[in-house]
Amino acid sequence: QKEVEQNSGPLSVPEGAIASLNCTYSDRGSQSFFWYRQYSGKSPELIMSIYSNGDKEDGRFTAQLNKASQYVSLLIRDSQPSDSATYLCASDGGATNKLIFGTGTLLAVQP
Amino acid sequence: EPEVTQTPSHQVTQMGQEVILRCVPISNHLYFYWYRQILGQKVEFLVSFYNNEISEKSEIFDDQFSVERPDGSNFTLKIRSTKLEDSAMYFCAAPGLNVIVAKNIQYFGAGTRLSVL
DSSP: OOOOOOOOOOEEETTTTTTEEEEEETTTOOEEEEEEEEOOOOEEEEEEEEEEEEEEETEEEEEEEEETEEEEEEEESSSSGGGGGGEEEEOOOOSSSOOOOOOEEEEEOOO | OEEEEEESEEEEEEETTEEEEEEESSSSEEEEEEEOOOSOOOOEEEEEETTEEEEEEEEOTTEEEEETTTSSSOOOEEHHHHHHGOEEEEEEEEOOOOGGGGOOOEEEEOOEEEOOO
């Protein structure tokens, strides 16, 4: 069974701080990794995709991938109250196009 | 902007009834995906659809479920004889424009909330 694991949280950080969200995956054949943001009652919104080991930066967001450790992370710099949401980590199913999601980490940014 | 529009936003039905959820692409996507999310649980893959055929389905996608592209544009998910446990958010997803499908980027529609009473 291919799994993506996340700490459900909540992760509470003060406004302006760096939020660090983590994720592990079980299938070594996974090639694509994604971070989605989901506000309560809304659909997942794609924030970042990452395919290679290392860091990928986009604005206040940095995704990190370590395939040897089967570990993906998302850093959010200068966290804002509007960043408060559930962050979903997802990977592909190896040789398939489906996405496998973790349970998500609830982030609360305190003003 | 999502690549797909879903209707209805909320569907209430009685147990045992059939429901049809619709997904309308913004452009001519060949790939479509359906996912569901039971309240408080993870997003789960149901089925992927490529060029008018099912390319992969999960264990959840049993004989109760079917997908079609009836008119070449709309993409439907049909649930026959709904059960209480089918209550969930159902999301349609599609790749973005100018996105290499192998990169597996998927954009989600706003979803349909299905409530089975």
